[in-house]
Amino acid sequence: MRKKSTYKIIVLLFLSAIFAFAITACNSKMQWFKQGEINSTVVRTTPLSLVQKPTATKIVNHALGQAEIPLHPQRIVVLDDSFILDPLLALSIKPVGFAAGANFINSDNLSEFVSGIPKVGDWERPSLEKILSLKPDLILGHIWQKRFYSLLSAIAPTVLIDTDSEVDFKKNLKYLADILDKSDRVDRILAEYNQRIQTFRQQLGTTLNTKTVSIVHLYGSTVHVYGSDLTVYGQIMKDAGIRLIPAYRDLKGYSGLSIEALSDWDADILFVVVLLKTDSEHLRSLSFLKQPLWSALKAVQNKQVYAVTWANTVAGPITANQFIDDLYKYFVEPS
Known part of the structure; x- marks a missing residue:
């Protein structure tokens, strides 16, 4: 009888301990929810130590x-x-x-x-x-x-x-x-560009003053002209001291160009900028290439017309430096 009573007491104590633990856990969980609900309608379910810190x-x-x-x-x-x-x-x-x-x-x-x-x-x-x-x-x-x-x-x-x-x-x-x-890197990048520009101007010297340059832009089956405010290659040519024709040098924005106006864009060197993959095909088939006005251009007669892909390929400091290196071949006389 005594053993039975002792057994009952042990069972009651065990159940009481479980009940007390459950209440404590429940209260703790409720307290956690309350903390998560402060100033928010979203309940926090992840401990603060595991939450990713907010990015600055x-x-x-x-x-x-x-x-x-x-x-x-x-x-x-x-x-x-x-x-x-x-x-x-x-x-x-x-x-x-x-x-x-x-x-x-x-x-x-x-x-x-x-x-x-x-x-x-x-x-x-x-x-x-x-x-x-x-x-x-x-x-x-x-x-x-x-x-x-x-x-x-x-x-x-x-x-x-x-x-x-x-x-x-x-x-x-x-x-x-x-x-x-990254502002601390800008001066170094532009200094490298400016050094290339100065070297180009020094090496070509008076040659830059003896050749005029014009640039037209082929887009599909039409010809446009774009000012240096819209082209990186135009900005670089200005920095390099290249003698651009007045019509191009003073142009702002862009406009279409008719066959009758081509003579106004004549120069010692004429660059035809192509952008689209189909432009190289149009360059061969455009009707104005077969007209007397085109044949009368000084650049055409002197075989100083060059098709180039500068519109999308000369865009920032890296390609600007590459472009300067590429310019030499158009101005240095063959030995």
């Missing part, structure tokens, strides 16, 4: 207003393969993805720098699925890609740059360096 951010201005971006972004996707990609690479920033111009003439000017970086579609049709899979913390693009802005912003902070009204590679470099906290 800053507000930057861009073509569509303002965006809050990481202070030091680590996974940048660029909807571009030239005007934004080039200065990023010059700043020693390697994006995790970039877009390419599907219909543009291919260039390998930056190939050594982008090896292994996946493409996320082309400029006009970026793949949101591919961008999302790369888990970017910042997306950079052009103002003319604004139709994708809301979708891109849902993936990561998105900054769009105005390359419609002005294309200034130095200004673009400084802007990107500023928002990405």
